[in-house]
Amino acid sequence: MKRTPALFIGHGSPMNAIEDNAFSREWEALGKRLGRPKAILSVSAHWFTQGTRIADGATNPMVYDMYGFPDELYRIVYPAPGAPEIARRVAGLIHRSTEFDSSWGLDHGTWSVLRRMYPTADIPVFQLSVDHNATPHEHMAIGRELASLRDEGVLIFGSGNVVHNLGRINWGMDGGYDWADEFDGYIKRNVLARDFDRVADYQQAGPSARLAFPMLDHFAPLLYVLGAADAADSVQVLTDARMKGSLSMTSYLFQPAD
16 A cells, blocks of 8 residues: 655635635646545634544534634534544654543534545544643644544644734735745745754744744644654655735645655
């Protein structure tokens, strides 16, 4: 079996689940290009918990963790089954303390992207939470512990945003503030150089790092993906964009080089 990719998507607004735009079209094309994995392990920014939790249910409740959007968004159902057997093995791969939690399901960090990539919703999906007590290097270490799943056909999928500062959103702005471009550029340079420790040590970007995000929830999923990547992977920047001033849509794909 060919090793499956590790993928980080800047998911942005939940409206990308229903809008026809450059990002949703990229996700649709990506699903066709990557083919069908055995299962998907999703690390979503929107499951931000005390400790590491693993969803081990046979089914996935829909989590509509967003407010004030059109009714159409709340009518979306993505009925992908869970992957309880794989989820339970994940607990044995992670050296930090973990807890099974079947009360969550799929939040919009997961379903808004996957419904475009794999619209038939017949690939098993389960979520791993982001522990808000973990350091950036600890998040990346968990990703390394999960990397062996890629040899079993499991797609490691991180969903967040490299820059995510909703307090500084400018709804009338097409691109990003200078500091958002600067921080996103720092991360991109180091991802492409495979200097992942400098990504985890993001404060080295300087003053832009203090503005990029108020907490690690949206940044951490990238660290899991970097941990799951290895030297044999090629790396591709799928989208490279900032929008509304303080939101990055930049995305990365790691997959075995041909």
